[in-house]
Amino acid sequence: MARLLLPTDLSDNALNAAVYGIRLMGVEQGHFTLLHTFLIPPFSPAADLSLDVASVEAAQEGLDRFAARLRDAVHVGGAVLDHRVEHGELPNVVDRLVNELGIELVVMGTQGASGLEEALLGSNTADVIRRSEAPVLTIPARAGYRDPRRIVVADDGGTLTPSTVAPLLNIARWHRAELTIVRGVPEGVDASTLPPSPLDDLLGAVPRSMHYLSEHNLVTALNDLVDQLEADLLVLTHRHRTVWSDLFHHSTTAHMAMHTQVPLLVLEQALKP
Secondary structure, X not given: OOEEEEEOOOOHHHHHHXXXXXXXXXXXXXXXXXXXXXXXXXXXXXXXXXXXHHXXXXXXXXXXXXXXXXXXXXXXXXXXXXXXXXXXXXXXXXXXHHHHHOOOEEEEEOOOOOHHHHHHHOHHHHHHHHHOOOOEEEEOOOXXXXXXXXXXXXXXXXXOOHHHHHHHHHHHHHHOOEEEEEEEEOOOOOHHHOOOOHHHHOOOOOXXXXXXXXXXXXXXXXXXXXXXXXXXXXXXXXXXXXXXXXXXXXXXXXXXXXXXXXXXXXXXXXXXX
8 A cells, every 4th residue: 555645735736746646656555645734824913713714724625626636637546535734834744744644655746847956946845855754756847647667766875774765666666667776986986896786685676777977067967867868767865975965955956957857756764774
């Protein structure tokens, strides 16, 4: 059973992301939770309890309409589709519900058309990625669904646990995808001298190839490779102080030439597995 959390601002972009996530993971024994959050303005003498009630009612009515649109857009079969309206900042609510509901994957749409750059610049999505204990799948606004046959996986060489890799493994097996594992090579280092990828022991018989990129302009090179391979999905691991960690800092992200249009799956790895 796949347990997905689908945060939504009720936009077309969020609808596209929800459809994508459901089609990617499949509806068999699925449990999909739509989440819409809202904030009430700080109390003032002019405010009263009716504002609270009106805010909750408006949020619930909007989510009900969104759920109806989702059912029209994708067949959910016998899967459970429930709704949650919550007061609070989205990253805080997602963080709580991931643990409370046993969420396996958070699926979010990114604003605009700049894919990974927008995903990491957008405060809500970036904060969810940084804080969530569950993997996060971000879907660019213009990304129409197609089965992922080619997946690019950025490998930082760090320790990975089976539970961290499980979402990638499930997607790859279900869709019979081929993986291209990408490793950064420091200047002056022979790639053949690098230690084996930790993914080798975790991916089983999933077909895969290895690709090496110079760590100089690594982000740009990764973006170019995704385009060249016409990849359907890009996978990164979120942890601190790795060769890919600059992707998750606003100061670097704001200047990087990263405009991929493919969905991004961010695996979450604890610092001390």
